Amino acid sequence: MQLKANNIGFRYDRGPWLFRGVNLSIGPGEVVGVTGPSGRGKTTLCRILASYESPLEGEVTFNGAPLTKKGYHPVQMVLQHPEKAVNSRWKMHRILNEGYQPDEALLELLGIQQEWLTRWPHELSGGELQRFCVARALGPNTRFLIADEMTTMLDAITQAQIWQAVTEIAKKREMGIVVVSHEAKLMQRLCHRVIEF
Template identity: 35%
Template sequence: MFELDRITAGYERRKPVVREVSLRLAPGESVGLLGPSGCGKSTLARVAALLHRPDTGRVTVDGETVRGWRHRAPRSQRTAIGVVFQQPRLAADPRLTLRDLIAEPLRATGRRAEAAERTAPLAETVGLTPELLRRRPHEVSDGQLQRACLARALVLEPRWLVCDEMTAMLDASTTAALVAAVEEYRRTTGAGLLAVGHDRVLLERWCDRTADWAELTAA
């Protein structure tokens, strides 16, 4: 189980942008978090990805309460969660080729030897050719770079995925391809998914259920 319990979160010297929000995700379940731009749902997504410490509240991953955030989180919890952000160019090191970008989490966790074995099939799954893998971020489109970022999120075989507006900047065909890649991964692994967005039609077609931000924060 993945639980966000009464989360309040914000940024230094500002009022909280998330207040007393709770959300629960079961293994294998896909939940859409629907809300307008600027409402705070991306902050909640960063809390869920263990990238932002909440002011109050509790995050539980696979039955264990999270005690640390970012690099202070236990490796077992960090690697249990894969995350894809809205803007791939802000999330990608411009010095790396797409092949090295995908393999980045393997190097960071001491699994460099698995890079060749893991990178090629993942690249194929998300629709990247061997030629594209040799390019750097400035040499590919936003859609191609987001495909690489999705592959990077999957390379450690996480049990939970957080997709924060993953398709907001993409065309319809790339959106369909990335959603299909996520669903194929979930079908084969049983991973749970939190998909954050403002497109009700997409989330309701993609997810088992959709949580409306307005309803989560009404109380």
């Protein structure tokens, strides 16, 4: 099982190329870091890997075949700003159950308290909300997780708790992870290899 970006390129409208000729492969259980200066297209690369965007050149494949958007997607993405990833008009239990129904063991591992389920997104802190976004992304059919600055906006304790839970689940399931971050210590601790983008 492998997620591969094959010679992909992207630009907005007719502007300059954001990137071209990018090749990247992530295997089961592998944690790959992507780092580099702002504005180089790291988030766009993540969006392409998760099928939010389509490359203008090349393709992304899963197990050797082009990714399809039908059904539960095997590649899930967690954004830097959780408030942008949830419907503010839904309560948290509905947001959480949008793709699948997580078991209580996962919620407990991520530190999600039962009383949060009946709250609105604006009633939660950024760290609490991000825990829900992570839980929602870790469905039973998720094979690769794209973490785009997933814990950058959170305090150190919350960062450590979330990453401990995610890496524990990834190891158990042999789930691949792409970690986008500017934090060198985090990359050294988590990643098997780091790519400068």
